[in-house]
Structures are given as structure tokens and as C-alpha cells.
Amino acid sequence: MQTTSIIRERGQLTIPDAIRKMVGWVNPMSAVSISVLKPDEIVIRPHVQTVDWNKVWGAIRKSRAITGKGEVGASKFMELDRSSH
Known part of the structure; x- marks a missing residue:
């Protein structure tokens, strides 16, 4: 057309x-x-x-490795936070 x-x-x-x-x-x-x-x-x-999956998974691994002043890592903190409300 x-x-x-x-x-x-x-x-x-x-x-x-x-x-x-x-x-x-x-x-x-x-x-x-x-x-x-x-x-x-x-x-x-x-x-x-296009998605650079290596970059995405690298960022996920990096965020999971973050530890704060608390007793749990970032991913566990997010899981607990989401389940609390």
C-alpha cells in the first residue's frame, strides 16, 4: 500500500x-x-x-551481594519487606 x-x-x-x-x-x-x-x-x-542479559544478571548478582548493617542481605531484606505488606 x-x-x-x-x-x-x-x-x-x-x-x-x-x-x-x-x-x-x-x-x-x-x-x-x-x-x-x-x-x-x-x-x-x-x-x-535488545537486552544485555550479562549486564542484567551482573547487576542482580551485585545487588544480592550487598550487605547492610542488618543481619540479612539485600535480597532477603526485599523478600521480607514485600511479604510484610
Whole structure:
């Protein structure tokens, strides 16, 4: 499908209803990736966020290793705190 749209003063582009209805990922506040493939071609795709699981698990291990002035570690403290209310 191809339609025509106008780019406004501040660079805003409205994606026509017909196209938004054809693809399920175009919603208000959707994150998109915009690429220029050729000087006359711009491609808009859904943004796919990659997760650095090594970094995530490293941060979890680091937080579990924290000990405070109390008798339990941070993860045990969180568990006790959450179960108390």
C-alpha cells in the first residue's frame, strides 16, 4: 500500500489511518527505528530493544551481594519487606 502524507514544520509525519490499521505495531507512543537507505528512501520499522542479559544478571548478582548493617542481605531484606505488606 502506498499513500501520501505531509511532513509538518517541526518534522512531524502523520501515518495515515489506512496504514496504521494494516500493521499492528503502529500505536501512539510506539518506539520506531528510522533508517535512510537511499537519499530518496526512508524506512520506518518497529524498534526492537535488545537486552544485555550479562549486564542484567551482573547487576542482580551485585545487588544480592550487598550487605547492610542488618543481619540479612539485600535480597532477603526485599523478600521480607514485600511479604510484610
